[in-house]
Amino acid sequence: MLWKKMVGLSVGERNFIKGGIAQDLRNDGRKRLTYRPIYVETGVIPQANGSAKVKLGATDVIASVKAELGKPSLSHPDQGKVFIYVECSPTAEPSFEGRGGEELSTELSTALERSLLGGKSGAGAGIDPASLLIKEGKVCWDLYVDCLVISSDGNLLDALGAAIKAALSNTGIPRVQFREAASTDEHADVDVSDEEFLQFDTSGVPVIVTLTKVGRHYIVDATSEEESLMSSAVSISVNRRGLICGLTKRGGAGLDPSVILDMISVAKHVSEQLINKLDSEIEAAERANEEEP
Numbered sequence: 001m002l003w004k005k006m007v008g009l010s011v012g013e014r015n016f017i018k019g020g021i022a023q024d025l026r027n028d029g030r031k032r033l034t035y036r037p038i039y040v041e042t043g044v045i046p047q048a049n050g051s052a053k054v055k056l057g058a059t060d061v062i063a064s065v066k067a068e069l070g071k072p073s074l075s076h077p078d079q080g081k082v083f084i085y086v087e088c089s090p091t092a093e094p095s096f097e098g099r100g101g102e103e104l105s106t107e108l109s110t111a112l113e114r115s116l117l118g119g120k121s122g123a124g125a126g127i128d129p130a131s132l133l134i135k136e137g138k139v140c141w142d143l144y145v146d147c148l149v150i151s152s153d154g155n156l157l158d159a160l161g162a163a164i165k166a167a168l169s170n171t172g173i174p175r176v177q178f179r180e181a182a183s184t185d186e187h188a189d190v191d192v193s194d195e196e197f198l199q200f201d202t203s204g205v206p207v208i209v210t211l212t213k214v215g216r217h218y219i220v221d222a223t224s225e226e227e228s229l230m231s232s233a234v235s236i237s238v239n240r241r242g243l244i245c246g247l248t249k250r251g252g253a254g255l256d257p258s259v260i261l262d263m264i265s266v267a268k269h270v271s272e273q274l275i276n277k278l279d280s281e282i283e284a285a286e287r288a289n290e291e292e293p
Contacts, residue, residue: 009225009228009229013225014229017214017225017226017229018214018215018229021214021215021217021219021226022215022216022217026219026226027223027225027226028057028223030221032217032218032219032220033219033220033266033269033270034220034221035056035220035221035270035273035274035277036056036057036221037056037057038054038055038056038162038274038277038278038281039054039055039281040052040053040054040055040162040166040278040281040282040284040285041053041285042166042167042169042170042282042285042286042289043170043285043289044062044064045062045064048064048065048066048167049065049066049067049171049172049173050064050065050167050168050169050170050171050172050200051063051064051065051167051170052163052166052167052169052170052282052285053163054159054162054163054166056155056158056159056162056221057153057154057155057221057223058151058153059149059151059152059153059154059155059156059159060092060149060150060151060159061147061148061149061150061156061159061160061163062147062148062150062163063145063146063147063148063160063163063164063166063167064145064146064147064167065143065144065145065167065168065170065171065200066143066144066146067141067142067143067144067171067173067174068141068142068144069134069139069140069141069142069176069190069192070139070140070141070142071138071139071140072133072136072137072138072139072140076129077136077137078130078133078136078137079129079130079132079133079140080129080130080131080132080133080134080140080141080142080143081129081132081140081142081143082116082117082127082129082132082142082143082145083142083143083144083145084109084112084113084116084117084145084147084164085105085109085144085145085146085147086105086108086109086112086147086148086149086160087101087105087146087147087148087149088101088104088105088108088148088149088152089148089149089150091150091151092149092150092151092152093149093151093152096149096152108147108149108156108157108160111157111235111248112147112157112160112161112164114246114247114248115157115161115206115208115235115237115245115246115247115248116161116164116205116206116237116245116246117129118245118246126204126205126206126237126239126245126246127143127168127204127205128201128204131201134176134178134190135178138178139176139178139190141173145164145167145168147160147163147164152224153223153224154221154222154223154224154225154226154227155210155221155222155223155227157208157210157235157248158207158208158209158210158220158221158235160208161206161207161208161237162207162208162274162278164205165202165205165206165207165278165282166278166281166282166285168200168202168205169200169202169282169286170282170285170286171199171200172197172198172199172200173197173198173200174192174193174194174196174197174198175192175193175196175197175198176190176191176192176193177190177191177193178190178191179191203240204239204240205239206237206238206239206240206243206245206246206271207237207238207271207274207275207278208235208236208237209235209236209237209238209267209270209271209274210222210233210234210235210236211233211234211235211236211263211266211267212226212227212230212233213230213231213232213233213251213255214226214229214230214231215229218263218266220270230251231251231252232249232250232251232252232254232255233249233250233251234247234248234249234255234260234263234267235247235248235249235250236263236264236267236271238267238268238271240275242268242271242272244264244268247264
């Protein structure tokens, strides 16, 4: 389990952190279900169709979106495609050097795809691939979502999910006109506008809420120190309507189904505050971009 950053804590420090969580008072003064302050910047990579930087405490990540014309797959001729890649910068954490960073990048990419794209089946996807279709079976948009972990102090998945949502909110996709070929000898014509852009609809894109179990309690937005004491963690992606779009678990300890149901209920409650906070931060970031000379 690579997400669990190794933090050297003494027995006294471990007991202090666990005792604080048990009393609903964490090291940094937060309650168990309170997130650290979240900060958003959008339009940080000019060459991308959309981009955003999200800071959650000392965890810092960037997401960028690039749209390219592609061909729908044979299995889903009525949909575009979305690819998510994560890179963990070795400067963020010494353990990200070499193979450790590669394996963590793969784990995070897979978890994000499950959380936002509905896994292999695509059921409950937060990013609707049908909205990326231009002409059934012939032309679609392929979205490449690239993420970079700049600094890491716990809760990477939630921060990356927030950065992707913010980057998609900042994404403009060129308007496309498709003209069928007049004869079988001619190629179909795709006219991509340089001036007209369609804003990406992010109303269905969920946030990810990770509940980390430390002792008998679970907490949101765990720091690296808190993650080093966890027995297990469940990440639940929830959209604005309170629908669950994905769920991933990590950690060796098993969880009773009733506990998972309770975690889902807590995640739904917490997600409302997170979505409202994230939306207002994205709005403020976009406003700041418009006001720049």
